[in-house]
Amino acid sequence: MATDALLRLDSVSKHFSGGIVGLNNINLSIAEGEFLSLLGPSGCGKTTTLRVIAGFEAPTEGEIRLDGKDITPLRAFDRPVNTVFQDYALFPHMSVAENVGFGLSLRKIAASERRKRVAAALDMVGLADKINQRVQALSGGQRQRVALARAIICEPRVLLLDEPLSALDAHLREQMQVELKRLQRELGTTFVMVTHDQTEALSISDRIVVMNKAAIEQIASPSVLYDRPATAFVAGFIGTSNLLKVRLVSRDASVLRFAAGTLSLDVPSNGNTDLQPGDGATLGVRPEDILVSYERAEGSVGASVESVVFHGRSLRVHLLTEDKDSLTADIPRQAEPAAMATGEHIFVSLRPGASCPILPS
Incomplete structure (x- = not known):
């Protein structure tokens, strides 16, 4: 894992109507090529953090910097960031190939190049033989792989994952944890994943950000979080x-x-x-x-x-x-x-x- 700071959140806060604080002065540096997980209970601010990075939410205060540039004003579509959603958000009327290549079609990539890159992306996630199938015919795990292929095909600087394994059964979930880590290692892309599952975060993350009540409690490697928690909350939440x-x-x-x-x-x-x-x-x-x-x-x-x-x-x-x-x-x-x-x-x-x-x- 490289040590350069690719993505930075500088003093980021998010306030919602009714006086609800979504994020409270978040400072976070994410390294190039890192697999970082945002972990915490429901309502702690982890999903809001992901949405602020993606551009789906505008911070009330603070800046988001990518490669040293302030991307806070940029719309989601204009950021070199892709998101794999919890429900995968696949198009049911399209084939696997059409789903995976959708982002390339918006970027006016030539059809021949698009077919080549779609085939390569599906091969990387182990679905080369499903290229012409409809997504309704796929299992939950296969749909998750299609969503991953669609996200990586445009070569984002950062890939955001919003509880991507939550809909899978326990056995398949464990298999996909291994696959996610393999994929991230092969691509060298920075992954930022939201999860409330501590076992999932501990098993595949380089570092974990433990959040509570819209703030960061501790940022550390899995072993440090487990052996040397900084607060009673972290000690009780991790394991x-x-x-x-x-x-x-x-x-x-x-x-x-x-x-x-x-x-x-x-x-x-x-x-x-x-x-x-x-x-x-x-x-x-x-x-x-x-x-x-x-x-x-x-x-x-x-x-x-x-x-x-x-x-x-x-x-x-x-x-x-x-x-x-x-x-x-x-x-x-x-x-x-x-x-x-x-x-x-x-x-x-x-x-x-x-x-x-x-x-x-």
Whole structure:
């Protein structure tokens, strides 16, 4: 992935009628050749961000710059940007080839060149054999590929994807995630995707923009977002996290010892906090970092099993500690306590070496 800033949103805000704030002072730089996802709950501003980039919405304040040029005044059609919509927006009365070549026909590309580029685009998305079919005869996954071919054929500088996989079933969705990443890598085009599916964003993005209440909470790679969330919102939204109110008991050069009631949590310090003994904080603890045992260990706390949910290779166990803290733990099915049942009494502790982010309270 290149590091040049291709697209920039500088202090972009969008206000709708009735005092509704769609975007609040968004600053975002997107690199050339990057696969960037906008992730967040409904109403967080991710789709509005996409529409502002596309030119479907005009920002109330701020600028959108592409290749260093201010494109804010340009109409959607005049921007070197294409969009794949959630419902694909294909023309039902046209064949696959006519749908894919529609943008080229508007640009007055010669018919022979158009046929050549349509065939190449369909070959890239694996639909060369469907070139003369009607779109109504295609499956959902095939229609999604047609929409992608139609978007890439005009060679946009930025390809925008508005929840492009949301209409697909789970198995096909996973296949198309792989295909999207392959296509983006082969084209070298900058992709900006809106999704509310965290697994989807984590699996194919170079970076993720986590949004909440019309603002950006954090921008980072998937691994950084998961391991080092900057806020409690990000910790709770990216995966599952136990947000524990803790007190710092002691610290040295390598270890911070926290206490959540009678539960002791030793966390690598990494020089990442100014907390002093006695200070309170919020600790993000992932379910896989909670150890469950039938035997009491040093620093562990007793807990009762509230529920057990089957997750394939693991069990997700919801616990209530003796200190009345709710915890979620993920237990591999081959582990000793994996046969536990609701109502059992067990002991929980923190996995040694677990890197638990200290979050703003």
